[in-house]
Amino acid sequence: MTSKTWCALRSAARAAPFAFLALSTTAAADGLNPRAAVEGLGNQRCGAIINALKEDTRLVAGYAEWLSGFLTAANMYEPDTFDLTGWQTKHYFTSQVLQTCQNRPEAALSDVAVAYVGFLREQRLKTPSDMIVLRQQGSDIAQYEAILDRMKMRLKELGYDIQTDGAFGADVQVALKSFQADKGIAQSGLPDLTTLTLLFE
DSSP states (O other), X not given: OOHHHHXXXXXXXXXXXXXXXXXXXXXXXXXXXXXXXXXXXXGSBHHHHHHHHHHOGGGHHHHHHHHHHHHHHXXXXXXXXXXXXXXXXXXXXXHHHHHHHHHOTTSBHHHHHXXXXXXXXXXXXXXXXXXXXXXXTTXXXXXXXXXXXXXHHHHHHTTOOOOOOSSSOHHHHHHHHHHHHHHTSOOOSSOOHHHHHHHHO
16 A cells, blocks of 8 residues: 555544544454454564554555454444445545554554444444445445435434435435535535535534
């Protein structure tokens, strides 16, 4: 992974809320065994990881893959769970965990990942949902229908005018652009990562 990509990950991390930083990185999420054997990169201490990434940012790809596998396992073994990261991307998850590592140098990568699973649980998708592809001005975004429903509900709660019952009608796009304008971000009219992060914080 290039240094440019790593910088993008760090920027995404700074833009995201970090409520889970307050969680104990040694406390296991329900359903995950805190005494289970940890394989591979998960054994490494956060301080060593951050120092290694300063020397070679390409190493972030390996940590991202380990964390992706960890998430897949958590999705399978967490009760009443389809997808813990309903709208977050793998890169977002990686940036969150590595940002926490900077503040918890003595913690193991696996401990931070377990704590983040606990943070994600409240907004997880409990049941399967269809994936909807949204297109606007040459840009495409794929998002779960259930997340779009949550997005519309949240926009309504914030006072934005939404009338349609469809997944992504014109009024939803207008409301989303208004929200993006209010937050000072690009007005794409699409539920991108930055928009949903601000909307669900």
